[in-house]
Amino acid sequence: MHNSFFYGTDHLTSGICLAIAAGQTKGQVSPEAAANIQSSWEEVQKIVRSQKPVYGVNTGFGPLCDTHISEKDTSLLQSNILKSHSVGVGKPIPLEIAKIMMITKVQALAKGFSGIAPQTLTRIIWHIDNDIIPFVPEKGSVGASGDLAPLSHLFLPLIGLGEVFIHGEKVSAAKMLEQYHLKPIVLGPKEGLALINGTQFILAFAVKAVQRLNDALDLADLSGAMSLEGLTGSTRPFDERLHNLRPYKGTKLVAHRLSAILEGSAIGTSHINCSRVQDPYSIRCMPQVHGASRNAWLHLKELTEIELNSVTDNPVIFSAEDTISGGNFHGQPLAMVLDYATVAAAELGNIADRRCYLMNEGKYDLPKLLIADAGLNSGLMIPQYTTAALVTENKTLCFPASADSVPTSLGQEDHVSMGSISGRKLHMVIDNLEFIQAIELLYAAQAIEFRRPLKSTPVIEACHDLIRKHVPYIKEDRLFADDINQLHHLITNGSLLQTANETAIANHINLFNDDDFRIY
Incomplete structure (x- = not known):
C-alpha cells in the first residue's frame, strides 16, 4: 500500500x-x-x-x-x-x-x-x-x-x-x-x-465495483467449497492438469483456490471410494462458471485502470495553437465492460441458488430441507425462495444499458453510452448477490453439521466457527431472516473473508497463483 x-x-x-x-x-x-x-x-x-x-x-x-x-x-x-x-x-x-x-x-x-x-x-x-x-x-x-x-x-x-x-x-x-x-x-x-x-461518475462506480465484485468472487469460491463439503462433492474436477487443457486465467485460478481450500479435508477423504460418478454442474463446474466471472472481472479491472489514468476532457489543450475537440468523454468503453460485469455478478448468484436447491433436496445423506424433523418444521425450505427471487431480479437487471442510445443536445450528441446506468445496475446486482451468498452460507454451514464428527479443512472450519458464533445450528424453525441478515453482515463487513485469508496464511495455504487478480 x-x-x-x-x-x-x-x-x-x-x-x-x-x-x-x-x-x-x-x-x-x-x-x-x-x-x-x-x-x-x-x-x-x-x-x-x-x-x-x-x-x-x-x-x-x-x-x-x-x-x-x-x-x-x-x-x-x-x-x-x-x-x-x-x-x-x-x-x-x-x-x-x-x-x-x-x-x-x-x-x-x-x-x-x-x-x-x-x-x-x-x-x-x-x-x-x-x-x-x-x-x-x-x-x-x-x-x-x-x-x-x-x-x-x-x-x-x-x-x-x-x-x-x-x-x-x-x-x-x-x-x-x-x-x-x-x-x-x-x-x-x-x-x-x-x-x-x-467519465468520473461511471468511473467511480467501476472503481468500487472492482473491489465489491472481487470480494463476491472470493466469497463464491469459499461458499461453493463449503457447499461442496456439505454435499460430499469431489475435488477431482479441480485437478490442475484438466484446466491446463483449457487454460482460461479465471478458470485456472478458481480451480487452484478450490483445491487449496479443500486439500486435506477429512470429510473429503471419507467418501473417496464412493459410487458417485460425478457431481451436478453447480458443484463440478465451479471453475468454469466462477472462472468466467473472474475473466469478466479481470477485463473490468483492466479497462478501469486505463480510464483512471486517462484524460477524458474536451477539448484537449496541447497548446494555444493546438487544441482538439474529440470524444474522450464518451463512456462506451466502460459502459460495455460494466454491463459484462453485471452478467458476471448475476451468474455467481445463479449457480449459488442451484447449490442451495441441491442441498435442500435430501440427497447425498442429507435430510430433506436440512432439518432432522421435517414436517413439523419447514426447515430451510423458504430461504431458497428468496434466492430464486433475487436471481430473477438480477436477470431483469442484466439488460445492457450500453445497447441503448437516445440522442441529446438537439442531435449534436447523437450517440450516448448510458454507462452511468450500467454502473448503477452493476451495484444493484451485487447488492442482491451478497444476500444470495448469505443464504448459501446458511445452507452450507447447516449441511456440514450432518458430516460430523468429521472435520473439513482449516479455512472452512474457521469460517464455519465464525458463522456459528452468529448463527446457531438449526434444530427447529425460527426467524431465518435474522440469520440471513447476520450472515449478510459478516459478508459486507469483510470479517468472513478476513477469517478465511488469515487462516490460509497461518496454514501456509496459497489462495493465489496469479497476481493479475489483485486490485492494488
Missing part, C-alpha cells in the same frame, strides 16, 4: 484510489504535474486573448458551439454551465462514490491538458482531504459529453452553490464556506467545462 500518491504523474489503480478515499493514502500534486497544470492554464489564457474560436473556451456548449462568447464573458460562461447542467434527480449517491469521483477528476485534470487553474485543483483536493463531500443525485447522466449532471452537482460547492455532507450532515455549500472561512472560486475560461466533461 502506498502512503502517498502524486496526482497526474503516478499510476492510479482501483486499490490506490480506494485507499485515498479511505484516508489511508495521501494524494498530492507533484512539482512536475504542477508545472503541467500551470502551463495548460496559461495556454487557455492565450486562447482567450487571441479570440481564436475554441469550443467551450469562447463558444457556447453543445448545439451552441458556433455561438461566440466575448472575452469579458468567458468566466461567467463557466459558472453558468455548472448551474444549468445541475439537473440530476433521485437519491444521493454513496459518499464514497462521490469522493472517488473527485479523486479521479483530480487525476485527470492533473495530467495538464484541461486548462484548469491550480487554485481550483487545490480546492478540490481540500474537499478530499477534509472529507467534505458534495451532494450528487444518482440519476441524470447519459454517459457521453461526460457525466454532465452528476459532475455539475459535484462541483457546485466550488462556486458556493449546492450542498455538501460534513461528517454525514448535509449543509449548504454557502454555510460550509462560511464555516471554514473560504470564498467561492471564480472560475476562469474553460474551467467549468473541464470540471464536468469526463
